[in-house]
C-alpha cells in the first residue's frame with residue numbers, strides 16, 4: 364500500500380504530464396538526488412568517489428547518449444567511443460588555445476563539435492539501416508581514432524598523441540579535491556539528464572520512437588525521417604562529446620586516444636542493453652552495472668579460486684560470466700534493468716493484495 | 719419514392735459537388751506485376767468513398783499512391799486545387815491521414831503517445847524549447863494533449879490511455895490507429911480495411927465512428943472494405959478495382975447490380 368496512484372487525482376493535463384507523475388517516484392528521485400548531493404560527499408571516501416561515483420556519472424551520460432539514438436530512435440552506433448574522443452580533444456583544444464574561456468562553455472563547444480561529427484556519420488542513415496548503418500558508424504570509430512593518432516595538432520603537437528588536460532577552474536576557483544570534481548560532474552549530469560528526459564517525453568522523443576517502431580507509418584503521419592534521425596545523431600553526439608570531455612578532464616586528466624577505442628563503444632552499447640533501451644533511468648542502471656560487475660566478479664572469484672591454483676582462469680571466467688549476462692539480457696529481458704525495476708514497481712502497486 | 723431512393727437523395731445533399739481529390743490515369747507496376755492500370759476517379763468533398771475489389775486488385779496500392787508511399791510510373795493527382803504527386807510527410811501536412819491494412823502502430827508506445835504522435839506535425843517549438851519544456855513549449859504540449867483527449871473521448875478509449883499498444887487486443891489496436899489518424903484533424907481520411915479481423919460488435923462500433931467522423935467533423939473518407947454489407951451501409955459512392963483496372967464507379971446499389979462486379983467477385987475468368 365506504499366506505492367499507489369490512487370488518491371493522487373490529477374486536475375489538469377500539466378500535472379499528468381509531469382516528469383514523474385506518481386508521487387512516490389518523485390520522492391524516490393528527490394531522495395536519490397539528496398543522497399547524491401549531500402550524503403555521498405559527506406560519507407564516501409575519496410577512493411570511492413574517484414573510482415566509482417565519478418565514472419558512473421560520466422558513463423551514465425555516455426549511455427544516455429547512445430540510448431537516445433538507439434533506444435529511442437532505433438539507430439545503432441558503434442562509434443560512440445570515438446564521438447567521446449572528439450569531445451575530449453575539442454575540449455582540450457578550446458581550453459588550452461583560448462584559456463580565458465569558461466569551462467562550461469568549453470564543454471558546450473566540445474559537445475557541439477562531437478554533435479557535428481556525429482551528424483556527419485549519421486548521414487548514411489538516410490539510405491541504410493540496421494546492420495549496414497552499424498558498419499558505417501564502425502568506420503567512424505576507426506577514422507576518428509586514426510585522425511587523432513596521426514594529426515598531432517589536436518594533441519598540442521605532442522608526438523605521442525597523449526597530452527595532459529589543464530586543471531578545471533570555475534570563476535577563479537580551481538577544482539582539486541575529489542568532492543569538487545564529483546560536484547562538477549554531478550551538476551552537468553543532472554542538468555543533461557533533465558534536458559534529455561524533457562526531450563524524449565515531448566514531440567521530439569515521440570518522433571524518434573515512431574521512427575524506431577515503424578518508419579513508414581512515421582512518415583505517413585508527417586514526420587520527416589532524415590531531419591529527425593539527424594537530430595538524434597546530433598543530440599546523441601553532443602551528449603557523447605560532453606561525456607568524453609568529462610572523462611578526459613576529470614577522470615583521466617589527460618587526452619589519450621587509446622581510452623576511446625572500440626572496446627569503449629561496445630561498453631556503452633552493453634550499458635544501454637543492460638540498463639534498458641528507451642529508458643532514461645536505465646542509463647544509470649547500465650553504467651553502474653557495467654562498471655561494478657567486473658569488480659564484484661573479481662572479488663567473488665578471487666576468494667573462491669585463489670587457493671585452488673586456478674588463478675589464471677579467473678579473468679577468463681569473468682569474461683564468460685560478463686558475456687553470459689549480456690546474452691541473458693538480450694534474450695530474456697531486452698528492456699533491461701529498467702524493465703525489471705518497473706515490473707517490481709507494478710508488483711508493489713498490487714501488494715499486499717495481488718488479486 | 720422508395721426507401722433506398724430516399725437514402726440516396728439524402729446522401730446527394732450531404733455531398734457537395736466540389737471535388738476534393740481527383741486521381742488521374744494512375745499506372746503502377748512492380749516489375750512485371752501491373753498493380754494499377756490507368757485508374758482515375760474523383761473524391762467529392764464530404765463524401766464516404768469506398769474502394770472494393772478482390773484480393774490483389776490494387777486497392778492498398780491505390781491508397782499508397784494517394785499519400786505518396788508508392789510512386790506511380792504514370793498519372794497524377796489533383797488535391798485541393800493543386801496537381802502533383804506528394805511525398806508522405808507532405809500529404810500529411812496537407813491534411814491527408816490514413817490507417818493501414820496490417821496494423822502500423824508504434825508498438826513500443828502507449829495509446830496516448832501513439833495518438834499524440836499523430837499531432838506531432840502541429841508542434842511548432844523546436845527541440846531546444848522542448849528540452850527546456852518551459853513556457854510556450856509547455857503550453858503547446860498541453861494544448862495538444864487536450865486535443866488528443868477529445869479524440870480519446872470520442873473513441874471511448876479512456877481506460878487504455880496509458881497501456882502500451884502491444885498489449886491491446888486487435889480490435890482496440892485498430893481503434894487506436896484510427897485515433898492516431900484523427901488526431902491530425904485530417905480533411906481526407908484514408909482507411910485500409912478498418913474492420914478486418916473484427917467481431918460483429920467491434921465492426922458496428924467502427925462503422926459508427928466512421929459515420930460520426932464524417933458527420934460531425936465533415937471529414938472526407940476514402941475506405942477500403944471487404945464486407946459488402948458494410949460498404950452498402952456507409953458509403954456514398956464505390957470504386958471497384960479488379961486486376962488493377964477500374965471496372966465500376968457508382969452508387970452502392972448500382973455497383974451491387976453490376977454484372978462485371980458480380981463476375982469479378984465470383985472469379986469469372988477474363
Ligand SMILES: Nc1ncnc2c1ncn2[C@@H]1O[C@H](COP(=O)(O)OP(=O)(O)O)[C@@H](O)[C@H]1O
Nearest residue numbers: 748751753771772773774775776777778779780
Ligand atoms: N511493394 C510491393 N512490391 C511488389 N508487389 C506489390 C507491392 N505492393 C503490392 N504489390 C502487388 O500489387 C498487387 C496489388 O496489391 P494490393 O494493392 O496490396 O492489393 P489489394 O489491397 O487490393 O489486396 C498485388 O499483385 C501485389 O502483389
Ligand SMILES: [Mg+2]
Nearest residue numbers: 777778779819
Ligand atoms: Mg490491401
